Amino acid sequence: MSFSADSALEYLERAHKKNRLAHAYLISGPAGSGKSVVAARLAALLNKTTPERVLQGQAPDVLVTEPASRSRKIVVDQIRGLERALQLRSAGNHKKIGIIRDADRMQTQAANAFLKTLEEPPQNSLLLLLSALPEALPETIVSRCLSLPLRSPSEAPFSPEEEQLLRLLCATAQEKPHVIERAYRVSQGMQGLLNAIRDQIRDEHAEALKREETRYRQTTDGGWLREREDYYKALTESVYRERRSRLIETLFLWWADVLRAKIGEAGRLLESCAKATAKIAAQLNIAQVLKRIRRLEEMRDHLNTTAQEALVLEVGCLHIFR
């Protein structure tokens, strides 16, 4: 059973009114299903603040933790910091709320360090774990939380870069099959897109860092700013990986449609590309389609290792789009 964001919030509110809130919830659901919104609104309700302040990390006694290392992981130090803060009593009559975004990105050590707190949090605290990939969480974490799955929104809008990728795929579908040029075009297009994304994130963060520097360089002691530079570097990488993984998910949608077309199943995930996916389906047999989906899975996994990104993409596309 899954909830819409609103009904999940109603459910939590009811539990709160009856004083029956559990100590830890795992709020799961695909991107855009409103996990952060539910968490922020619940925290705002409990601690009498606004959801905006919660998400900005400015609400009292609300501690937001998210992946901030270069490999887009939640590291053990972040978990220790969160635990330390939960161990102190709240100054007001607030609940101490720990929100962990992208909980599936916890390092193994971080997850293990967290088990004891998660099983028996300090008095007066509430833990909200958010994850789009709950199956990637260790069983030991999942079993210690009450699960609250959210339904995907009826129409998930595509981001501009996802639209661009789809246009590229539709265009290459018209080309001659089984030639290396087609795979090369997809690979080049993907890398162009990824470079643009990386540049955009880097620029945004450079600007944010510059703003902080002009404000704080002379007015405070240096320690904080030095850490900020590293923080932004890691954040850039982390955000980039998140957006890259969304593009890869789009490729999965594409191939899922090809497979549907091949076996004559109605309904398409990418309605606008129905013709193009049908065309690809006509060029391949089922075994070939399945093989390409497996290759795509391999590519996704390789991207999460230290292998060089350009190489992984080129090799991957060569197998998937030839």
Added chain:
Amino acid sequence: MKFSATKEKILEGLQQVQNVVSTRTTLPILSNVLLQAKEGTVNLTTTDLDVGVRGGFEANVDKAGATTLPARRLFTIIRELPSSEISVEVDGKNAASIRSGQSFFKILGLPEEEFPPLPKFENAKVVTMRQKDLRDGLRKTAYAISTDETRYVLNGVLFSYKENKLTLVATDGRRLAMVDLELEFPRSHEADIIVPTKAVTELARLLTDDGDVKISVGTGQIAFDLNSTLLVSKLIEGNYPNYKQVIPSEAKERITLERETFLNSLRRVSLLASDKSNSIKLSFSKNNIEITANTPEVGEARESLPVVYKGRDFSIAFNPEFLMAPLRNLADDEIFFDLIDEMSPGVLKIQTPFLYVLMPMRVSA
């Protein structure tokens, strides 16, 4: 804002508050000190959101006002200034001009509004006691605080208000130090609270031998008002373990020892306690203790200490560091060492209500 004061006064004020400024902060303004000048004094405040300290110094205030300045930078500048007379002027943009003799410094700060205010205490339970008593009590207990973060409730000192006594307890699971302080308070003030290590350390630094300290316990927080300075801290969540059950109710043997002599002997012998077992053996025989330590393949140390002892012969081993810690922190000349047998905890006592329970270590015959 404009004031002038002597270098000593400003330095003294900054030293009181600057330890709280943490190097790892979540908010940039937490590395700054808040200065508020009015009517002959300048108040200084620092906080890391868990612990906050407010102090101050006397000054000639020409123009009242407030600002925040980088704490370490301000401290290093003031320390190096050549003359004892210092004047500070802050403009509307939080730029501070510091003049002293031939020197001139200009440093920038942030507006006071950004500085998180120290928490307010409403309906707090207040008791007053002598600073000297609290300082002695903390000195006798704080060294036994645990540093193990997996048992966070032990990372502080328990303040237990009960039956007109304030009991201070610290333990790390292998040893426990406890002090009772006489204190008058209404029954409604009875409570058990845990004050975190950082606050205890700062408090021990700030307490003096004269004057009173006003302790206010609010919801989740505590304040120590030392007249000229104020320290506020969050409390540790959770319940302190039942420490009473580890205190032995009886004692078979009581040995009276001269603290300094005993400590010096232990210190010498412990030089050869091995890193691995890290134990030191006390062998009791008629009117004598033999203190021994040995490290295989390195050597051994032995020292005899004449005492009054008429009980049976036996040996017991302890961690030398744990045995020396209370001896270093007590001031009494004479201490009592209560023992039952080689497997039961030993208890150190003095004339006043204090005790230190120490678990023995297993020794191979």
